[in-house]
Amino acid sequence: MKHRLLIALPLAAMLALPALAQNTSSSSSQDQSQPAATQQTQSTQSASTDNSTGNATGKAPLAAPSREGFWGRINPFARKKYVQRQTEPIRDRVNELDELTSANSKQIRDTDARATQGIKLASDKANEADQHAIDAGNRANQAQQSAQQVTTRVQTVENVVSNIDQYKASNQTEIRFRPGQTILSKNAKDALDTMATSVKGQRGYIIEVQGFSSGKGQAAITTSQKMAESVVRYLVLNHEIPVYRIYLVGMGNAPLPSSDETAKSKRISGGRVEVSLLKNDLEQLSSNSAAPAAPAMTADQQQQPK
Numbered sequence: 001m002k003h004r005l006l007i008a009l010p011l012a013a014m015l016a017l018p019a020l021a022q023n024t025s026s027s028s029s030q031d032q033s034q035p036a037a038t039q040q041t042q043s044t045q046s047a048s049t050d051n052s053t054g055n056a057t058g059k060a061p062l063a064a065p066s067r068e069g070f071w072g073r074i075n076p077f078a079r080k081k082y083v084q085r086q087t088e089p090i091r092d093r094v095n096e097l098d099e100l101t102s103a104n105s106k107q108i109r110d111t112d113a114r115a116t117q118g119i120k121l122a123s124d125k126a127n128e129a130d131q132h133a134i135d136a137g138n139r140a141n142q143a144q145q146s147a148q149q150v151t152t153r154v155q156t157v158e159n160v161v162s163n164i165d166q167y168k169a170s171n172q173t174e175i176r177f178r179p180g181q182t183i184l185s186k187n188a189k190d191a192l193d194t195m196a197t198s199v200k201g202q203r204g205y206i207i208e209v210q211g212f213s214s215g216k217g218q219a220a221i222t223t224s225q226k227m228a229e230s231v232v233r234y235l236v237l238n239h240e241i242p243v244y245r246i247y248l249v250g251m252g253n254a255p256l257p258s259s260d261e262t263a264k265s266k267r268i269s270g271g272r273v274e275v276s277l278l279k280n281d282l283e284q285l286s287s288n289s290a291a292p293a294a295p296a297m298t299a300d301q302q303q304q305p306k
Contacts, residue, residue: 167206167278171195177233177271179214182226184234193233195277196239207241208276209248216253225250227273 173195175188184192199205211228213220228248235241 083259111193167280168207169199169276170279171277173275175227175273175275177227177273179271180223181232181271182223184230188231192234192275193239195236195275196241199241199277200239202279205245205279207235207246208274208278209246210270210274210276211248211250212254212273213250213252213271218252221250221252223250223271224252224273227271231273231275 155233173191175184175191177183177185193208199207209228209231211224211226211231213224213227215223225248229252232243232248235246236243
């Protein structure tokens with residue numbers, strides 16, 4: 001029995017020592033809580049006045065207790081409430097850091113979304129500006145082509161206007177008459193038909209009709225004019241050639257120029273009429289206006305003076 005008591009007493013003392021040490025630590029921590037709280041309050045106030053604190057929560061760092069209790073930093077017999085009381089400030093700081101991390105993540109996502117939207121808007125504006133630039137370049141090219149066409153046409157018109165009164169012989173037909181007659185023969189009509197067909201629908205031409213007759217004086221002039229009038233009458237009535245395009249003159253028994261400049265001019269025998277077709281550059285201008293090179297020209301601009 002005595003041996004049992006001897007064994008039980010040391011065991012009871014060993015079991016009582018942790019509780020006594022924990023109570024001593026609790027009392028010491030409570031005794032130190034007031035100056036520690038005062039110090040923490042002062043550090044918090046200094047942190048609020050000074051923005052140079054290095055933590056994310058804006059609070060003062062957790063200070064290690066000055067005394068660690070009977071067992072030091074590690075208490076092998078610590079109770080659950082003691083552990084919770086020691087780790088509660090750490091949990092609070094961890095929760096605050098989690099909240100700050102969540103808020104920062106949300107702000108980062110919002111910033112990324114706004115940046116992405118801004119980049120997309122800037123890209124759309126840039127693409128729209130590029131399209132406007134391409135359209136402006138195309139319109140500029142079209143305007144340049146139109147200006148070149150107008151310049152070419154103006155140059156053509158200037159050339160035509162400068163040469164409007166200069167006619168060049170294009171075709172010449174000779175009509176023979178028997179002495180004393182002014183009626184057209186079948187061969188004469190065929191020759192006139194060929195000439196009139198070649199000028200149908202054209203512009204910028206005139207027909208020169210000169211009558212020559214044998215004889216002397218005013219009688220020869222009258223006869224040559226009647227032969228020329230018969231040619232003009234046939235062209236106007238049968239081929240609807242405007243009268244203002246025909247120039248008639250009775251030359252009478254005027255001498256014909258010889259091909260040899262040294263030889264003298266010869267007089268004719270019988271009657272004859274020379275029909276000459278003369279053209280200027282107005283027909284060329286008409287063909288250019290009908291070409292597809294200037295599709296933008298209006299109908300009024302394409303009309304040419306007769």
